[in-house]
Amino acid sequence: MPTSPLTLHPDRALPADPAVREIARRIYTQIADLPLISMHGHVEAQAFAENTPFADPAQLLIVPDHYVTRMLASQGISYDALGIPRTDGAPVEADSRAIWRTFCENWKLYRGTPSRYWIEHELVEVFDVHEVPSAESADRIYDQIDAVVSSPDFRPQQLLDRFGIEIISTTDPATSDLAHHARIAEQGLGERVVPTFRPDAVYQIGGPSWAQEVVALGEVSGIDTGDYTGFLEALRERRRAFVAAGARASDHGHLRADTTPMDAADASALYARVLAGHAPSAEEAFAFEAHMLFTTAEMSCEDGLVMQLHPGVLRDHHSGVLQSYGKDKGYDIPVPVDYARGVQPMLDRFGRDPRFRCILFTIDETVYSRELAPIAGTYPSVRLGAPWWFLDSPDGMRRFRELATETAGFYNTSGFVDDTRAFASIPARHDLSRRIDAGYLANLVAEHRLQEDEATEVAIDLSSTLPRAAYPPIAH
Template sequence: MTAPPTTAPRTTAPRTTDRRTTDPRPLTLHPDRALPADPRQREVAREIYAETARLPLICMHGHVEVEAFARDEAFADPAQLLVVPDHYVTRMMVSQGVAPADLGIPRVDGGPVEQDSRAIFRRFCASWHLYRGTPSRFWLEHELVEVFGVDVEPSAATADAVFDTIAARIAEPGFRPRALLDTFGIELLATTDAATSTLEHHAQLAAEGLGDRVVPTFRPDAVVHLDRPTWAADIAELARVSGIDTGSYAGYLAALRQRRQAFVAAGALASDHGHLSADTTPLDDAVAARVYAEALADPASVTPERVHAFAAHMLFQMAGMACEDGLVMQIHPGVLRDHHDAVLAAHGQDKGFDIPVATEYTRALRPLLQAYGTDPRFRAVLFTVDETVYSRELAPLAGAYPSLRLGAPWWFLDSPEGMRRFRETATETAGFANMSGFVDDTRAYASIPARHDLSRRVDAGFLARLVLEHRLRVDEAVETAVDLAYHLPRLAYARRG
């Protein structure tokens, strides 16, 4: 009887997950990236995507600073453009043990952080393998190839060469924030601006002919959440910029109305509300006035219960103001901001430690919708990072109330799979017409085209499946894709009233 064969001994070490020392690999973009794997569906998706690929970009929710357009200066360097300000990028490295200071993220106290942009960029390139399977990888590859002309994959070995290629590109005279509006095909871009903003930079852009292209968005969060560390100072600043005494609740509301009108005059189309909860239960005016006055007089009176109640009350109040001035409300609750106190204390807000929580909408929004849900002057766009509510709550709400539209998958759901799940769970109940189009929601200016491109590819794939299932004709699918990419955001954010 023949003895069973033995397993041959290994002659090489097992492959590890660390590929950072391999030879440089070419970096290219596959034309079918993010399109369906099924050949028949992919063929139809290509046809649909071709009709949307070059459409103008409508960017109604983002965080590119208006100062960048007002100054219109050259970007500092590749690390400051692609790494330091992008918490999608930095949080992945931080999760693997890299200290925020080593990524050049400024400290609140002005303490030392890495100042060598090449060192920061080398850490990023050496971490390239960490982004596999993430939307950040899709966006970054698109940027590197399409925007900066990089043709080798980032790695420890190629970091300096990639840095030099990008540095040469951003030094070109045509690579300035304003010129990139045309390069990227951005027809309309909304910045996000505090209620206390003087809007001076927007006034400058308007005087220079860009007032209809770069518009502000009214963001009152800092003055409606009583537990913000700077709340009292922000209330004082609200009084200064509005010229209205905010020492009383009535003066506070009047100042907010004045600032909203200033935003409307500056071209704003929307307001933006980032609350922990979607609760819109109003307080009695006397109770609201007392809570406000006591918060100004004694910070110790600010309990978590009062913070929640006043924020919910002010969300209701903002809906009433929206009926007066026509700004579209963007409501995106459900994120516990600044989860790690030490990171917040050291580096400030928006450093990658914002974590989603379960969010309820049906009961929470009912007071607002009872009052304004069928008012033709009112429009709200609802966002979530809690996917469980798409089919159970958000799609049925948008499918019933004429004032509501569904916002695109946002933040942690701004991914190929998240977008597909959104289409599959929300479309059947809400329909395409109750969608608001894609929002890029980013500080990373150079990533905006990549983000819109990914959304258009995913939509093409979803619509292609409906075609193959004989639920849509090809011409209907193309028309719907164009609507989702261009017409619906224009309609959703048209000023009401």
């Protein structure tokens, strides 16, 4: 393993060409310290409400981060050894120091990955670690991080200021009672930590727990969901509750991008049949989800929640991992998305409605230039979401700018979203995005396609102006 100190090069991720890099440095300097706007993420609301200390280095940086654990799992390291809880409650590795050692011993696996960039940034900037992770350094690094994590200044609420986070959204199911957000508001942070409405579980009529989710929706809304009419009204009630709690967006992660509406009578009949215990066919389930996405767009016009759509992920690809460890454990695989045909029914009806705003994300890069940039470049209701998940990498971000800008421009995009559960990595992720944007813009300047003052203005807009505009506050 390398023996040199762990340092962060000031020009990391900037262009290699010296002349272009110099321009990129100047642009980056203007945006490096701008506030972070984190409007699509998965840090739990409970963490902010209770403001409890983080447990330890492994529980903060490894166990909850599927980017980290999936790489180790790909090399045959068991989830048990990484302390991932089992659904049956069977014992797993409980020694966080042992989990940390496993990670450090396998540090070289992250070479060339964005995880390496984020973790190095965290180690140096957040935890003042200057040793390269290895079997030999693991315990010393653990102790250094543990000392920082144990500090009263290193708690979720305090990190909002330390990380320069202007606003952060959580992602909350439609059945959430929003009690944690109520507590956050009581502590004076209600406009800074906001919920996002995620109704996937009650839209996915073919899911094994759909009926229970619908019952829970009825209980939390106080509206009888025994029929389709009540179901829709319960959704509207919860959306109103989310808006009252500060929500600015809804979030939808379906397999397909289809938004074809069903006849209301057919949707009602299907709803009643499945609720009575009759399993829908796969196509019926997809049709109901598509219908609900169309219905969501209609509701968005009513209440102002921005509709975020990110299809194209075959989730929980390995049934054994799903059964043993639950959802979202790294076995999610991208699949192709037919965006142009999929969203056409929704945009044909709402795409030019000034009340509607939709942000389209993808991890299918083939649709950036062919479908998404042309859609965002013509429909006033649509913004193109930033590269996320498998694409929020240096090269993925560069490809995004190259593929989308010529058709959609910069100002039909939404700004960066970090999409993470790993709280300590948020500054690193935003920093990487800003460096890649500075480099892309510097190249335009070097090619005499933009003036440097224009490029700097665009960089500021991408970092701050556009995400604020993409997720505006809702009057309530």
